[in-house]
């Protein structure tokens with residue numbers, strides 16, 4: 393008798409828990425309150441019919457007012473901009489569906505109205521679609537392209553940031569994403585080094601949606617140092633353009649080691665790992681943080697498969713000192729209009745690094761996270777000098793290969 397009673401209370405308890413969960417999950421959700429307006433140089437702001445088609449339109453969107461509302465602008469070639477204001481409104485749910493009886497706020501607040509008016513303030517007729525100089529104005533105001541008349545698709549990368557690890561690859565990607573013609577995957581995909589057996593359709597599924605004319609960028613710094621990757625990339629993405637960020641290999645080694653420390657992979661002191669145990673002063677070139685900085689060796693593997701002209705080298709030091717100048721060269725290499733300029737950056741003194749004035753999605757200032765810009769463990773001057781001497785011949789070889797002296 394004891395067992396069934398226990399069983400009953402157990403089942404009853406589970407049932408009660410499930411009902412509570414269902415009540416909470418099913419109770420509240422959000423719906424959007426939409427407000428469509430036609431604005432344009434010759435139009436005052438006014439209501440537009442919701443079912444109006446937007447021929448050859450370009451849709452842009454940006455969050456407003458702490459991300460609870462959005463402005464979407466549909467620009468067409470007839471000097472008209474249609475703006476939609478969408479607000480996230482809480483609504484009561486009944487069995488997974490929103491109950492629309494929750495009162496909504498039909499009018500956008502005045503500051504949003506102003507924003508909508510500003511959308512139509514310039515003349516979209518002056519130039520067609522994305523190539524329009526006008527587009528820059530929208531990009532500068534934090535708008536992102538969400539659609540054109542073409543279909544968005546997941547396209548294989550046109551550009552790969554191949555490395556080098558701990559040289560500023562994340563910063564380069566974050567900065568490039570500001571460009572409206574760039575679409576990039578967030579996390580590192582590791583297709584060519586770890587997951588190649590999963591096939592191209594798997595790879596494609598990890599890449600973002602993009603429109604025709606936009607460039608898809610993927611960054612996995614391990615590609616640079618993994619043998620076999622250049623041949624795979626050549627086979628699958630033969631006309632891909634490659635971006636390589638490099639930084640003083642000694643600093644890079646310390647940065648790499650610091651990352652290992654943070655992941656508890658390396659607990660022994662740097663010096664113990666960097667030198668061959670039996671011969672103090674002899675650099676252990678097999679150790680990852682050291683071998684990762686032998687740029688000439690790794691680059692040669694890429695040059696066996698790709699012409700020099702398809703590889704652009706970015707200075708990691710300069711990416712910190714003058715990000716706009718580096719981004720200018722990258723945009724030129726990728727054949728993009730120069731959208732990313734000085735005005736997109738500010739120097740955050742606390743972080744000690746340049747940050748973005750506006751992130752591509754939220755339109756808010758954005759610095760890289762705390763895993764970027766860590767302080768490195770101190771090493772003795774002697775260790776530093778030994779490493780410097782060790783890298784010197786490799787560095788010179790690298791300068792020759794790329795035609796650029798980085799003065800490390």
Ligand SMILES: Nc1ncnc2c1ncn2[C@@H]1O[C@H](COP(=O)(O)OS(=O)(=O)O)[C@@H](OP(=O)(O)O)[C@H]1O
Pocket residue numbers: 556557558559560561562563613646647648650708711712745746747759760763764765766767
């Ligand atoms: N703007 C900005 N903000 C923060 N950090 C910046 C920036 N520009 C370059 N860096 C340098 O980037 C280093 C990390 O390099 P990666 O992004 O290539 O690292 S990773 O390989 O993806 O883990 C990181 O190395 P650490 O300083 O060792 O953390 C930074 O020095």
